[in-house]
Amino acid sequence: MAKIFRVYAANGRDRYAELDLPAGDYEMLDLMERLRLKPGQLPYLELLECREEHGYLEKCIHELPDIFQLNALAKKLAELTSPQDMAAFEGLTGQEIRQNGLPIPLSRLIGFAGNTEGCALAENVMTDFQLGKFLVENGFLPETEEMSDAAIALLDFGKIGKEHREAEGGLFTAFGYVEQLPEVQNISETTDFQPKRPPYTVLLNVAKLPIQERDMLQLRLPAPEEQLQEALDKLGAESWVEVAVSILDCPIPRLNHTLYLDGEAPQILELAQCLQHLDERGELTKYKAVLEVSNCMDLSKMVSLAGALDDYFFEPQTGSPEAVAREELSVIVNSQDVETLLPYVDLVRYGRALLERDQAVITEYGLLQREQTIEQPRLGGMEMN
Numbered sequence: 001m002a003k004i005f006r007v008y009a010a011n012g013r014d015r016y017a018e019l020d021l022p023a024g025d026y027e028m029l030d031l032m033e034r035l036r037l038k039p040g041q042l043p044y045l046e047l048l049e050c051r052e053e054h055g056y057l058e059k060c061i062h063e064l065p066d067i068f069q070l071n072a073l074a075k076k077l078a079e080l081t082s083p084q085d086m087a088a089f090e091g092l093t094g095q096e097i098r099q100n101g102l103p104i105p106l107s108r109l110i111g112f113a114g115n116t117e118g119c120a121l122a123e124n125v126m127t128d129f130q131l132g133k134f135l136v137e138n139g140f141l142p143e144t145e146e147m148s149d150a151a152i153a154l155l156d157f158g159k160i161g162k163e164h165r166e167a168e169g170g171l172f173t174a175f176g177y178v179e180q181l182p183e184v185q186n187i188s189e190t191t192d193f194q195p196k197r198p199p200y201t202v203l204l205n206v207a208k209l210p211i212q213e214r215d216m217l218q219l220r221l222p223a224p225e226e227q228l229q230e231a232l233d234k235l236g237a238e239s240w241v242e243v244a245v246s247i248l249d250c251p252i253p254r255l256n257h258t259l260y261l262d263g264e265a266p267q268i269l270e271l272a273q274c275l276q277h278l279d280e281r282g283e284l285t286k287y288k289a290v291l292e293v294s295n296c297m298d299l300s301k302m303v304s305l306a307g308a309l310d311d312y313f314f315e316p317q318t319g320s321p322e323a324v325a326r327e328e329l330s331v332i333v334n335s336q337d338v339e340t341l342l343p344y345v346d347l348v349r350y351g352r353a354l355l356e357r358d359q360a361v362i363t364e365y366g367l368l369q370r371e372q373t374i375e376q377p378r379l380g381g382m383e384m385n
Contacts, residue, residue: 004074006049009067011035014320017364018048022074024249027256028067028195033285034364036319039194042066051077053086053174060093060104068193069106076113083123087175088116094171095181107187115184125177128165132157134177135164201279202272203249208235209261211244218248221272228269240265251275251284252291260299267299274306286314289365316366321351324367328354 003020010016015035019027035043045067050058054077061070080086092112096104125131136144136152141160144152164170170179200220207216219231228240237243241263247255252275260268278284286309296302318324325347329338355362360369 002051002078004051004054004077005047005070007067007070008046008048009035009043011037011041011043014322021071022078023071024256025195025198026249026251027253028071029197030251030253030288032195033288036317042068045070056090056093057109060097060102060109061106062103065106066193068195069110072193073106073110073113076110080113080116083175084119084121085116087121087173087178088119088181089113090173090175091119091171091178091181092116092184094173095169107191111184111187118180119178120180121176121178123176126172127158128161129158131161131165131177132159133161135160198249201250201276202247202268204268205246205248206231206235206265207244208237209242209244221269222276240269251279252288264299267303270303271299271306274303278306283309285316285365286312289314289363289368292363292365293361293368311371313369313371314366318362318367320362321355322347323351324354324360324362325351
């Protein structure tokens with residue numbers, strides 16, 4: 001799906017990320033984990049980039065927009081592929097600016113993107129002169145049909161186009177002139193745009209090698225054995241070793257859009273089972289922290305790591321060296337003295353020293369520490385789960 005926006009999202013000083021929109025539900029859920037967002041909580045958000053053909057939206061969108069609404073708009077815009085649809089959206093946006101000014105509520109823009117049918121587009125018509133000439137040459141003005149070419153050449157096309165545009169309420173867009181803009185079905189301000197867990201753990205495109213795009217299938221994992229066999233039969237493959245796999249969506253966003261060609265499909269099936277079990281046990285976030293530290297992309301090693309999480313201590317709420325230092329001080333110094341001491345302690349350097357001492361790491365998902373390096377009391381006095 002085409003990327004429409006790039007954004008910077010943050011929740012406090014130490015929790016931030018950049019993300020391309022539209023993003024899938026798993027990507028959005030992962031962002032919420034990394035920023036430690038609670039359900040319904042919005043991050044601080046800046047719009048960094050906007051796809052060129054939608055550049056005019058930068059002035060339309062409220063400062064500090066709702067990331068979930070912005071993602072819904074990006075999904076709608078990514079579905080607009082024809083010049084007519086894109087011109088209709090730009091026309092509706094321009095009409096709204098003309099009538100109500102700026103900025104435009106995101107719910108209104110989402111409504112525009114979902115109601116682009118029915119407009120009339122004169123493609124590549126960008127000026128009143130071009131519009132007047134288009135109207136005359138294409139028989140939209142009956143009174144000019146009997147005129148000679150010499151008489152037509154004397155017409156004021158600019159005036160004709162301007163009068164028609166103003167009478168019809170049309171607009172010029174980057175794709176041409178549009179009019180007959182449809183009535184827009186408003187999106188409720190209270191619509192829930194929060195990401196939901198998809199009805200699968202891993203979504204794949206699968207195809208028999210050598211790949212023929214017309215023979216690709218989508219497959220949701222984990223899947224029952226009979227469904228997997230049915231997919232093999234449709235592909236005309238004897239086993240999954242003969243199948244190429246592309247991950248479209250999964251709880252580990254960095255695996256998305258990865259193509260596997262070297263008989264790795266069986267490992268993908270196994271990994272999907274592991275991810276489902278980790279999710280059921282509430283250990284998926286911890287697993288992603290382990291993957292980050294190990295920088296692991298090898299499928300067999302990823303499966304092995306899923307079974308070795310007991311070797312790690314994980315604290316998702318600890319997100320910076322400063323937090324580590326504060327937690328340690330709260331254990332070794334009584335609460336009254338901590339407040340007195342804090343202004344005189346370089347918390348960042350102290351926290352980094354504690355992390356180095358205990359061979360711990362701050363990941364995007366929280367603090368991670370190998371169990372065998374831990375001696376009681378641990379960082380901040382935290383106990384092993």
